[in-house]
Amino acid sequence: MSERAKADVGRASGGAGTDVVLEARGLVRSFKMGRETIEILRGLDLTVRRGERVSVVGASGSGKTTMMNVLGLLDRPQSGTVRLLGQDPAASGAIRRNELRNRGVGFIFQFYHLVNELSAIENVVLPAMIGSSLFGWFGARASALARAASLLEHVGLAERMRHRPQELSGGERQRVAIARALMNDPAILFCDEPTGNLDPRTSGGIEELLLELGSQGRAMLLVTHDMTFAARCDRVLRLNDGQLVPLDEFGQVSQVTDAAGNLS
């Protein structure tokens, strides 16, 4: 990794501290399925501090993605509050909510979610472009492209910057997605099963990269089925019955994983 890339990546809000980056209280989210109403989140509470790496495990359908959507300001809870970087987006209005999503949050999805029409570097630079005005972009374009290039270099894709997503492997696509998530130097990364679609060897590399990013002072909320990966975070929580429950390293985890270390 180049010094510049290191500096770029390391800018994420200083070292580990006690500042609260994300705070959720009493989150309730339910969906109507025909005549039935299914409660996914039932008074969920969560606090993530600056530099903290928190992993959430849970069975399929337990509501992990719903939780990530609500916490990442992509969805609204029926009740409860989410405070991101000390701000309540529900009270701030749509513009501030979009700004927070653009500058405060980085998303990494299981299926990468890259824009196929754009090259790797264009995908990475996209959050900066979205955050700029028409004229602001012309002033910021050169530095944004330089930062995107440095991020791609950092994730090991210096040679693939001009390639389209369909010309990249799954692992490479996920690296592009990670670089994109870092583009606006967010305070927290939301990683929704980032290795779920990768083979074990590739996912190992991605895990290392994410943990490295997390150790550089940026908060990280990780949702995964991989207990080994989850256990490498500072805290492991289990989403159970719409609420988050802390797990200790041996006792609780062993009850919900199979021999391969995956959740049953």
Added chain:
Amino acid sequence: MYQLFLSFRFIWRHRLMTLIGAFFVGASLVVLIVVMAVMDGFQAKLKDTFAGSEADLMVTPRYPGVDLDLLEEALRVRLGDRLVAAGPYFETISMVRREGFVDPSVMEEFQVSQVLGVDGRAEQRVNHFGEYLHEAPDRTKPMVVDLDEPFRVHDAEQASYDRIGVILGRGLARSLRVIPGQRVKLFALVSKGNAEPGGGDPNLADYQLRQELFQVVGIYQSGNSEIDRNCVFMDETDFAKFFDARTARGSLRIRLADSDADFEAARDKIVDDWWAIVNESLPEGRVPPPWLRDENARAAYAFTVLPWSAHHEPMVRAIESEKAMILVIAFLIVIAGTSSIFAAQWLLVSDKVREIGILRALGADVKGVAIIFVLNGFLMGILGSIGGTFAGLLFVDRIDDVHEFIGWVTGRDIFDPEIYLFRQIPTRVDPEQVLQFAGAALVCTLIAAAIPALRAGLMDPARALHHE
């Protein structure tokens, strides 16, 4: 900025769909431009035909004793450069039949005709009189008569009896079965001079029937069927002699510099100065009649001022309403064309649900996402409008080639010059109107694109992200 960037990328990725959408907009614009250019061309041609056989403005004095030369002078002073030319015009009704033996009991041998008394030279300046004269019904043969004196009989031997020549409308000549060189007999009911005009019920005893043979010196064909079918043209002096000037109403026909723009101004000027014009149009020693000297008298008492269109109002209005109808129909075609953009954009939005979710997750707002797709539609519209405008203008320019081609393909002539009296399809392109059409098509595409764009913007980002 990202909106424009992504819009271009989406368009490039779906370029075939973009081209198809733009093609339909362009095609509908071609229809609109061509249809309206042809309609305008027909209208202009008809107007040219009517105005060419009549005049831009006809001033008919309603008071007695008027000298048309003095009236022309008075109007020339008032209208200035607007008045390009003026000429006298008389009209009356007469019976006409061809020379030779006919059975008096067969009324079909007689035709009721409208006899027009004009100054042959002045008439050519007032309208297209000279252009419409032909020696024979065969339009390809040039006129032999001298345009300086169109009513002069050239063959002195044949003109031993009558020195007066007449020109017949083509339709009238056909129904009378006469050609130039042959003679026709006109019948006129002329006052004996002992009856006061307007003094009571007409009494036949006060009139006499006058008949005279006239040599046909030419055929007149303007395309104005009303004139071509009924009219006999005669020199104004001969007209006055034969019909007695007192029984026919004289008018002054005027050609204006701009027949549409100048009419209102010319009429207003005549209305404003009517009293002075009346006085100046009377020979020395004559005074206006008492009813015109009344303090309540108005310009309308003294003059009838009519544009060429007044005689063809139903036709002019029919063409206008037909144009309006066709404009509506053609515009519906444009709307149908732009609906292809709606369909293309709707499909694009359906195809890009995940990308919409990604953009929202990266901080794009509702407006930003919507603008991407509006821009898409706008770019399609721009392509379609520019392409359609050029194609439409090219089509109009080459319309006769297209007409020939269609005729060749279908094996029939779809535009019969015998019916329309012009060999080429008339077109007239109004650049301002073309720009309006292109602008309207663009607005339609924007509206068509706005609905799918709004759908994109209002998508739930969480659902969009996990769309499969």
